[in-house]
Amino acid sequence: MKKTLLLLVLCMVFSLFTGCGEKVNEQGYYSKLNVYNWGEYIDPQVLEDFEKEYGIKVYYETYAGNEEMLTKVQAGGTDYDVIFPSDYMIEAMVKEGLLQELDFNNLSNFKKIGDEFKNLPYDKDNKYSVPYLWGTIGILYDTTKIKEDIDSWSAMWDEKYKGDIVMFDSVRDNIGIALKKLGYSMNTTDSHELEEAKKELLKQKALVKAYDSDAYKDMMASGEAGMSMCFLGDAMVLMEENQNLKYVLPKEGTNLWFDTMAVPVTSKHKKEAELFINYMMRPEVAAKCAEFVMYATPNNEGVKLLPEEIRENEIIYPKGNIFEKGEVFIDLGEFTTEYDRIWTEVKAY
Amino acid sequence: MVKKLIKRSYAFFVYMFLYLPILLLIIYSFNDSKYRGKWNGFTFKWYKELFRDQTVAQALYNTFAIAILAAIIATIIGTISAIAIHKMKPRWKSIFMNVTYLPVMNPDIVIGISLLALFAVLKMKLGFITLLLAHITFNIPYVILAVLPKLRQLNPYLEEAALDLGATPLQAFFKVILPEIMPGVITGLLLAFTLSLDDFMVSFFTTGSGVNTLSIKVYSMTKTGVTPKINALSTLLFMGVLGLLILLQKREKTN
Numbered sequence: 001m002k003k004t005l006l007l008l009v010l011c012m013v014f015s016l017f018t019g020c021g022e023k024v025n026e027q028g029y030y031s032k033l034n035v036y037n038w039g040e041y042i043d044p045q046v047l048e049d050f051e052k053e054y055g056i057k058v059y060y061e062t063y064a065g066n067e068e069m070l071t072k073v074q075a076g077g078t079d080y081d082v083i084f085p086s087d088y089m090i091e092a093m094v095k096e097g098l099l100q101e102l103d104f105n106n107l108s109n110f111k112k113i114g115d116e117f118k119n120l121p122y123d124k125d126n127k128y129s130v131p132y133l134w135g136t137i138g139i140l141y142d143t144t145k146i147k148e149d150i151d152s153w154s155a156m157w158d159e160k161y162k163g164d165i166v167m168f169d170s171v172r173d174n175i176g177i178a179l180k181k182l183g184y185s186m187n188t189t190d191s192h193e194l195e196e197a198k199k200e201l202l203k204q205k206a207l208v209k210a211y212d213s214d215a216y217k218d219m220m221a222s223g224e225a226g227m228s229m230c231f232l233g234d235a236m237v238l239m240e241e242n243q244n245l246k247y248v249l250p251k252e253g254t255n256l257w258f259d260t261m262a263v264p265v266t267s268k269h270k271k272e273a274e275l276f277i278n279y280m281m282r283p284e285v286a287a288k289c290a291e292f293v294m295y296a297t298p299n300n301e302g303v304k305l306l307p308e309e310i311r312e313n314e315i316i317y318p319k320g321n322i323f324e325k326g327e328v329f330i331d332l333g334e335f336t337t338e339y340d341r342i343w344t345e346v347k348a349y
Numbered sequence: 350m351v352k353k354l355i356k357r358s359y360a361f362f363v364y365m366f367l368y369l370p371i372l373l374l375i376i377y378s379f380n381d382s383k384y385r386g387k388w389n390g391f392t393f394k395w396y397k398e399l400f401r402d403q404t405v406a407q408a409l410y411n412t413f414a415i416a417i418l419a420a421i422i423a424t425i426i427g428t429i430s431a432i433a434i435h436k437m438k439p440r441w442k443s444i445f446m447n448v449t450y451l452p453v454m455n456p457d458i459v460i461g462i463s464l465l466a467l468f469a470v471l472k473m474k475l476g477f478i479t480l481l482l483a484h485i486t487f488n489i490p491y492v493i494l495a496v497l498p499k500l501r502q503l504n505p506y507l508e509e510a511a512l513d514l515g516a517t518p519l520q521a522f523f524k525v526i527l528p529e530i531m532p533g534v535i536t537g538l539l540l541a542f543t544l545s546l547d548d549f550m551v552s553f554f555t556t557g558s559g560v561n562t563l564s565i566k567v568y569s570m571t572k573t574g575v576t577p578k579i580n581a582l583s584t585l586l587f588m589g590v591l592g593l594l595i596l597l598q599k600r601e602k603t604n
Contacts, residue, residue, distance in 0.1 A: 034559050039569030040576065044403065059559020060404060062569035068553070075465050077475040078557040214575070221384035241382055241389075 025055040030269045033276055034059045036069060036080040038259070041133075043292035046285050053279075056272060073098055073264045080266050081273040087122040087258045088172075090129050091331035099128045100263045106274040109281035116321075117298035120258065121328055129260035130277060133295040135232035135316075136256055136326055137173060138249045142242075145226040153181040153250045156227065157200070162207045164226030166219060169211040171343040172329055173229065173255065174201060180252045186327045189335045194342055201346045211347070220245060232316060233295040247315055249325055256326040258298075371587060378580035395581040405582060408566040411477070415552075415562065416545035419484035424538045426485070427492025428530075434493065435500040449490045460487055461554035468555065475557025483555040484545045491544060492537035499533030 025031045035047075039062040047058050061080075063069045066089040072078050074096070085093060093099050104110055110130060117134070119126045141150055145164060156165050156177075167174055176186035178197035188194065209225055210216065217234055219225035221241050230238070235247040261280060263273045279285060286302030296316050297303060303311055310316060318325055332339065378396070381389035399405060434445050452460065464483045465475075473479055507529070511521035527534075549564035556565065567579050 034557075039566065044401075048403075061557070061559045061561050062404075062566060064569045071554075072475075072557070075554075076469045077465070077473060077479070079474060080557075218385040218387075221382065222387040237383065241384060241387070 027055055029054055029056055029272050029275065031055060032057055032059060033082070033269065033272050034061070034078075034080045034267075035082045035276070036061050036063065036072070036078075037082075037084045038062065039064060041084065041259075041293055043288045046280075046288055049285075050276065050279055054275065056275075058276075070098075073266060076266070078266050079268060080264055081269055082267075082276050083262055083264050084132060084259050085129070085262055086329075087120070087260070088329040088331045090260055090262060091122045093262070093264070094123070094128055095331070095333070098265055100265055100267065100270060101127045102130070102263060102277070103270075103274060106271070107278050107281070109278050112281055112283055112286075112301045113298050114300040116323070117258075121330055122258070123260075129262045130281065131258050131298040132261050132280065133290065133293060134256065134258045134298055135295045136249055136318075137177075137229055137231060137254050138235065138247050138315075139227055140220055140230035140235045140238060140245055140247050141227035142220065142223060142225075142244050143246055144223070144244045150227070150246075150248055151251050153177055153252055156229075157181070157204050157207070159207065161226055163209050165204075165208050166210050166212060166216040166225045166228035167204075167208055168216075168229050169213045171339050174211075174346075175339055175342060176255055176329070177229065178204075180250070180254065183252065186255060187330045187332065189332060189338075191338070194338060198342045198346060201342075202349055205346065205349060231295075233293055236294040236316065249315075249318070253324075254326040256322060256328050258328065259295075374580050375584045375587070378577055378584045380577060383576060395577040398576075399578045399581045399585075402578065404561065405563075405566065405578065408561040408563045409582070411480075411560055412546060412562045412564075415477075415481055415484055416542050418481055419488055419545045420538050420542040422481075423485045423488035423541045424492050424534060427489045427537055427541075428496050428534055430489065431493045431496035431500060432526075435497065449493050452487060452490045453494070457487075457548070457550035461551040464551065465554040475555060477556075477558075477560050480552060480556045480560060480562075483551050484548065487548070487551055488541035488544060491540050492534075495537035495540055496530060496533040499530040503529055 023031045033056050035058055037060065041062075047060060050056070051058055063072070066086050069083060069085065070089065070093065073080065073083065073093070090099070107130065113131060117131045120131075123129050139150055139153070139155065141155075146155075146161065155161070156167070167177075172186075175194070175197050178200040179186055179188055179193060181200060182193070182196055184190075184193045184197070210219070212219075216225065216228045216230070217238060220228055220230070220238055223242070223244075230247065232247070235245075239245045239247060261277045263270055263277075267273050280289070281299060283299055283301035283305055286297045286299035287305040290297035290299075290302060291306060291310065294316075297306075303317065377385055379391050379393070380387075381392040381394070430449075434442060434449070437445060461483075464479075464486065468475060468479050503526070507525055508521055511525040512518065516524065547564060549562075549568060552562050553565055553568075556562065563582075567575060570576065570579070
């Protein structure tokens with residue numbers, strides 16, 4: 001017993017010191033790649049295929065939020081090669097000088113990305129990022145509890161549905177929706193508009209069942225809640241589970257979000273990082289990931305490879321100009337603290 | 350009679366409160382639906398997915414490797430420190446005891462961030478090694494606190510007697526002192542092991558280079574929803590611990 005334990009420990013210690021050193025495989029690539037992504041946000045098959053094809057071992061680490069990822073990259077000591085920041089985070093990271101410019105000569109598959117998804121406000125000249133998945137926020141509601149057709153954010157302020165409404169526990173999303181309901185921009189830096197939004201949220205507070213960003217899915221699936229804010233991908237999966245659910249994009253407009261791929265300054269292997277990003281933009285790979293996560297892919301040729309019921313679904317791939325349906329969050333810099341303050345006051349009220 | 354009933358129902362409620370959540374977790378690991386609170390039928394699919402998922406296996410390996418190594422190393426360092434503190438003069442003793450208590454009282458997040466800052470200053474690459482160092486660091490005080498009471502119970506002349514009878518100081522320690530304080534050492538070891546297993550905060554800040562632990566993996570799923578795969582894994586872990594307990598019970602009975 002003692003001996004086996006000792007052996008086990010020795011093996012572990014030994015395994016620490018092997019596998020170091022700069023190794024180049026027969027294809028001329030460095031054989032390790034550190035990828036830092038959201039949890040459950042990629043089809044595992046895709047990673048395996050990449051490893052087989054290029055002989056590069058992918059070390060895959062996950063996070064649950066942009067801010068966490070930022071903390072880890074900022075602190076130094078990490079050597080992530082590819083990260084997946086959302087729209088506003090790209091801007092913040094560029095301002096701090098945390099991202100490397102991409103060399104688009106190595107990204108031949110960038111032409112497969114739809115033109116409307118290039119040069120977006122968070123990366124105007126498209127130097128630092130390529131879009132990976134995108135989507136909307138809308139209202140998911142249970143038709144057995146809510147008999148009318150909802151098409152507006154004001155439904156979430158309706159006295160009738162008191163105790164049935166679930167909101168995210170998130171600063172920008174909640175204040176953004178209140179602003180949209182009032183007809184303002186989600187990125188406003190006008191203090192008066194923000195104060196109005198705060199009043200709206202305070203008015204709503206008595207009606208809200210919970211402020212939550214995860215368990216709301218269980219509440220919606222089991223019929224415990226009547227309506228909630230919802231990310232597109234989750235809505236798709238939930239509607240499959242529970243036939244009574246319906247997802248709608250409110251007419252006042254909503255938030256469009258983009259999760260992108262970028263190379264942080266911590267990466268010492270930009271060539272391999274770009275190889276990976278280029279691989280992720282292959283239509284068949286993009287389609288696999290889009291189907292796995294159930295969000296929309298900006299990869300036009302990838303979309304064509306999806307099953308028809310997904311491809312033709314207007315909830316996922318709205319027809320017409322998507323930028324008429326929503327706004328992308330931009331980084332508000334110093335003003336972010338104002339938003340934080342308002343949200344804290346609402347929650348503490 | 351009534352008293353007995355009250356006693357029994359009290360015990361029942363306490364244990365129900367402790368074990369009902371675990372029971373629910375186990376039940377949902379066999380649920381065909383991805384969501385909790387809704388029963389769609391019985392399935393083994395989450396277990397199948399769990400065994401297919403390389404990342405979970407990797408995270409499991411990392412978690413246990415870190416916990417075992419950190420617990421053993423922290424126990425060795427902690428035991429030596431405890432003996433040193435035990436032999437100090439009262440004034441120094443109280444200073445060192447306070448220094449030992451501090452990390453125990455300190456919030457995890459402070460430990461995590463400060464270690465991260467330290468590793469950054471030392472230009473260390475975050476990964477398995479830094480994660481291990483961090484875990485050893487927060488484990489040591491607990492080991493010291495587990496071993497010290499045992500040292501206080503020792504007969505102070507035991508060591509002298511051993512030396513008088515011709516033992517070298519090392520022999521005296523290994524053959525006389527260590528067996529006496531062993532229960533404390535084992536307690537410290539187990540405590541360190543469990544603390545390592547379920548730590549999230551410190552691990553999150555001190556890991557890198559694709560080294561995930563289970564707690565980080567589960568936490569990072571919140572964007573797209575924690576799948577019942579994790580329920581399946583937790584069920585297996587719970588069963589493992591249960592099996593271990595039953596084995597230990599059996600051994601105690603035969604001894």
